Amino acid sequence: MRSIVWQSETDWDTAQAAIRRRRYGVIETSGGELIAIHFRLWPKLIAWPEVWPVGPVYHARGQADRCLLYYNQPWRHPNFLALKYLVSTRGTTYSSGCRALKTLDALARLKQTDALLCDAFNGRLSERLMKRFGWEPHKPQRWHRNYIKRFYGQYPDVHLPTFPMNVDR
Numbered sequence: 165m166r167s168i169v170w171q172s173e174t175d176w177d178t179a180q181a182a183i184r185r186r187r188y189g190v191i192e193t194s195g196g197e198l199i200a201i202h203f204r205l206w207p208k209l210i211a212w213p214e215v216w217p218v219g220p221v222y223h224a225r226g227q228a229d230r231c232l233l234y235y236n237q238p239w240r241h242p243n244f245l246a247l248k249y250l251v252s253t254r255g256t257t258y259s260s261g262c263r264a265l266k267t268l269d270a271l272a273r274l275k276q277t278d279a280l281l282c283d284a285f286n287g288r289l290s291e292r293l294m295k296r297f298g299w300e301p302h303k304p305q306r307w308h309r310n311y312i313k314r315f316y317g318q319y320p321d322v323h324l325p326t327f328p329m330n331v332d333r
Contacts, residue, residue, distance in 0.1 A: 171203040183274050187237040191267045194230045196259030198267050207236040207248070228255035233264040235271070243278040245271065265297055266322050273319040280313040 171186070173179030179201055183189075188204040234249040247268060252261065272280055281302070284294060291301065294311050298320065302312035 173201045173203075174199070180274060183271055187239070189235055189271075191233040191235070191264050191271075192230070193233075193260045193263040193267070194227070196257060196263050198263055201267075201271075207238075228253055229257055229260055231256050231260040231264045233268060235268060237275070237277075243276075245275070245277050245280050247280055247282040269320055269322045272315060273322065276317075278314070278316050280315075282311045282313075284309040284311055 171182060173182055176198075182203060183201065186203040188207045190202040190204065192199040192202060230253045232249075232251045233247065234251070236246045236248050238244065238246060245268070250261070250264065268280065271277075280299075282294075282299065289309075294300075297313075299311040299313045302310045304310070
């Protein structure tokens with residue numbers, strides 16, 4: 165029997181029902197491949213760099229080339245997904261970050277989400293880079309750089325994520 169509390173999926177076909185049902189999750193990628201989607205019971209609200217001033221070159225500990233993308237589907241706005249955090253370890257490749265973002269697009273398509281929202285806290289996320297991935301500035305505020313990626317039924321052509329066959333974890 166599968167635990168509902170700590171559910172992780174490593175097969176896209178079996179993950180689809182859980183993706184539609186669950187509101188909070190983490191997309192894990194490594195080596196440009198989707199490793200797993202981990203579902204959470206509660207939303208991601210705060211991260212270490214917000215609590216302790218670790219500086220602009222902060223990377224999470226762990227194996228090299230690992231990317232974790234935290235997303236939330238707010239109760240008050242069920243047609244939107246919020247990209248809360250994208251955490252990387254040292255040596256994380258561009259392809260791992262791209263795979264995480266493309267998987268988020270595939271999740272949005274599966275959930276029939278109208279838009280993705282993001283508060284780009286890290287200064288290394290330039291407006292040019294965000295535009296390259298389809299994000300545009302939204303609702304300017306003094307201390308926040310908010311971005312939105314609108315779909316409204318027109319989703320990008322994203323190949324369905326595939327999980328590597330033999331992953332040693």
